[in-house]
Amino acid sequence: MASSSTTPLTPTQVLLKSATIVSQGAEAKVYKAYLRHHGLGKTAISTRTGTGDVSDVQNNESSGSELDVAPVLIKYRFPKQYRHPSLDGSLTRARVAGEARALLRCLRSGVQVPGIRFVDATEGVLGIEWIDGKSVRMLLPGGAEAEDDEGVGPGDDEQVDEAEDEADEVDPLVEFGVSRDQLMSMIGTEIAKMHQADIIHGDLTTSNMMLRRETGDLALIDFGLAYHSTLTEDKAVDLYVLERAFGSTHPDSEPMFSSVLEAYQKYMGKDWNVVKKRLEDVRLRGRKRSMVG
Amino acid sequence: MPGRHRKTSPLKNPSKAYLAFGLEGSANKLGAGVVKHDKDGSTTVLSNVRHTYITPPGEGFLPRDTAKHHKEWALKVIQDAVEKASTTIEQLDCICYTKGPGMGAPLQSVALVARTLSLLYDKPLVGVNHCVGHIEMGRLITGAQNPVVLYVSGGNTQVIAYSRQRYRIFGETLDIAVGNCLDRFARVINLSNDPSPGYNIEQEAKKGKRMVQLPYTTKGMDVSLSGILTSVEAYTMDKRFKPDAVAAEVNDEDIITPADLCFSLQETIFAMLVEITERAMAHIGSKEVLVVGGVGCNERLQDMMGIMANERGGQVFATDERFCIDNGIMIAQAGLLSYRMGQETPLSESTCTQRFRTDEVHVAWRL
Numbered sequence: 256m257a258s259s260s261t262t263p264l265t266p267t268q269v270l271l272k273s274a275t276i277v278s279q280g281a282e283a284k285v286y287k288a289y290l291r292h293h294g295l296g297k298t299a300i301s302t303r304t305g306t307g308d309v310s311d312v313q314n315n316e317s318s319g320s321e322l323d324v325a326p327v328l329i330k331y332r333f334p335k336q337y338r339h340p341s342l343d344g345s346l347t348r349a350r351v352a353g354e355a356r357a358l359l360r361c362l363r364s365g366v367q368v369p370g371i372r373f374v375d376a377t378e379g380v381l382g383i384e385w386i387d388g389k390s391v392r393m394l395l396p397g398g399a400e401a402e403d404d405e406g407v408g409p410g411d412d413e414q415v416d417e418a419e420d421e422a423d424e425v426d427p428l429v430e431f432g433v434s435r436d437q438l439m440s441m442i443g444t445e446i447a448k449m450h451q452a453d454i455i456h457g458d459l460t461t462s463n464m465m466l467r468r469e470t471g472d473l474a475l476i477d478f479g480l481a482y483h484s485t486l487t488e489d490k491a492v493d494l495y496v497l498e499r500a501f502g503s504t505h506p507d508s509e510p511m512f513s514s515v516l517e518a519y520q521k522y523m524g525k526d527w528n529v530v531k532k533r534l535e536d537v538r539l540r541g542r543k544r545s546m547v548g
Numbered sequence: 549m550p551g552r553h554r555k556t557s558p559l560k561n562p563s564k565a566y567l568a569f570g571l572e573g574s575a576n577k578l579g580a581g582v583v584k585h586d587k588d589g590s591t592t593v594l595s596n597v598r599h600t601y602i603t604p605p606g607e608g609f610l611p612r613d614t615a616k617h618h619k620e621w622a623l624k625v626i627q628d629a630v631e632k633a634s635t636t637i638e639q640l641d642c643i644c645y646t647k648g649p650g651m652g653a654p655l656q657s658v659a660l661v662a663r664t665l666s667l668l669y670d671k672p673l674v675g676v677n678h679c680v681g682h683i684e685m686g687r688l689i690t691g692a693q694n695p696v697v698l699y700v701s702g703g704n705t706q707v708i709a710y711s712r713q714r715y716r717i718f719g720e721t722l723d724i725a726v727g728n729c730l731d732r733f734a735r736v737i738n739l740s741n742d743p744s745p746g747y748n749i750e751q752e753a754k755k756g757k758r759m760v761q762l763p764y765t766t767k768g769m770d771v772s773l774s775g776i777l778t779s780v781e782a783y784t785m786d787k788r789f790k791p792d793a794v795a796a797e798v799n800d801e802d803i804i805t806p807a808d809l810c811f812s813l814q815e816t817i818f819a820m821l822v823e824i825t826e827r828a829m830a831h832i833g834s835k836e837v838l839v840v841g842g843v844g845c846n847e848r849l850q851d852m853m854g855i856m857a858n859e860r861g862g863q864v865f866a867t868d869e870r871f872c873i874d875n876g877i878m879i880a881q882a883g884l885l886s887y888r889m890g891q892e893t894p895l896s897e898s899t900c901t902q903r904f905r906t907d908e909v910h911v912a913w914r915l
Contacts, residue, residue: 279830279860280830281823281826281827281829281830281831282823282826282827335819335856335859336855336859337819337822337851337852337853337855337856337859338815338819338822338852339759339815339819341759342759342764342815342816342819346764457767457768458768458827459768460768460831462831480766480767480768492767496767496768496769496770499718499768499769500768503709503711503716503717503718504831504832506711506712506716540722
């Protein structure tokens, strides 16, 4: 990377400049970059200037390996202009640090999550392992509809149903050598492992789970809202958030959630009963069932 | 998608012009209005009349008194709405009323009026979900096609997106509604309820500068607000709190004025709302956002939402107080849409209910 700018940049900023944007999520921009020092003479750092086409980046995966460096995923919590600066600053710092902490705890407890590469909380940057694979949301019916090029969101998915009913429709899960049941059970088990480590994910959705292309393993991602808690309440709410996400993203797939719970129950053992009881409470609460004025 | 073809809208252009009368009274606003659907598919708002039950500062509105207010004003408001629309009740095609959700007593009094009108003039009744009314009104006024909807009012806080003939709730409050939180804080610091406590909080917040720390409680796409209310109330017990100080005139860093609290409360709550809306947009890949409901006419919220939408290359749609705050035409609009799809509420079923979720309604008129 021929550095033409004269203002001194922090190493994190240098890395960000060299990185390729992959997507803009809800709260952060996600980049792909290579941790290779820019002083090494080689133009090692990727110079692609893509504008966020995920598939493009994933297909170009090989260009990373030819450099013989594993890519990293950079999660950059850019300043939110709509938020008051002091609120934004403290939220960003707390979230980057919290995410790193939660990931670390998960890693130590053997939960399948991306590994940590580096942390810069003041810049709002977290570098983690790049997972090659696909989001679980895209692998389940109803989840891919937002990719519709018409950009109309989930509005007209009636036809999707018909398409899925056709026999020649290929189940995207085949590519990973995993059945839907296995996938659900992996989801339940990973969440249970995480909860046994007293980590609450805080934003469990099918978008926040990936299947690794190589191993077919499930990895939980995006610990942006994760925190540490031993409370049954928090674990129940965590499960409840996922139940809601299943319901709203994969409208016909609500029974799938029960197989998630089954696997969860198996791993949790005797701890399941309290969570189960609390989950029932949480479901009744918060106007989820009946909305009052 | 393979084998995919675009269907035409299930709602056909009408063979004649339709006139619908809408009656709303689920909270402290009594609204009536007439809406017209023309043969060319266009929609016109012919009248929009509203009367608000305003309580003294420090007091909220109680169900019984609110119902009484609605009963007292019903005839006047209905007459006004019909006259302003330069029509007569005889010419109407249907009478639409709020079936729920809302406060029981006011809902009942308005449903009673609707039933009476229906019997007197032999007009069909259409019961309407209040939230769907808000969404349809917002879509009509702004022309937003398929937005993520943030519905924020005194009784509801929901992030909604349309899918398969339902308005699905992606996120909502786990305890109290945004408007409720703001209104109750207005009561604590004794702000006037005229024209609305939320409006006065907004004006007060413009004078605030100091950001006090409040909990920031998002859970996935849901929010929790009751703890924030408790926390901001606690600041009024703080030694630094000066209820009479005018923020702009005092530069002493170590005091807290009511304006500061309003400012901090708005900044924190709205940041949370914008965040969950953004989360929903990212989740379903939509670029449009529509803000409806009484709190939706708060300009600071609209601004923040606009900035967020801009950052995402999207667009925000919002309406002003005429259509944001509860009104009769939104009921007429949503009611007429379902009436044209053949939905009617027979007299024996013309009840109302305090609990009526947005996603219970079959949205037959959309693709």
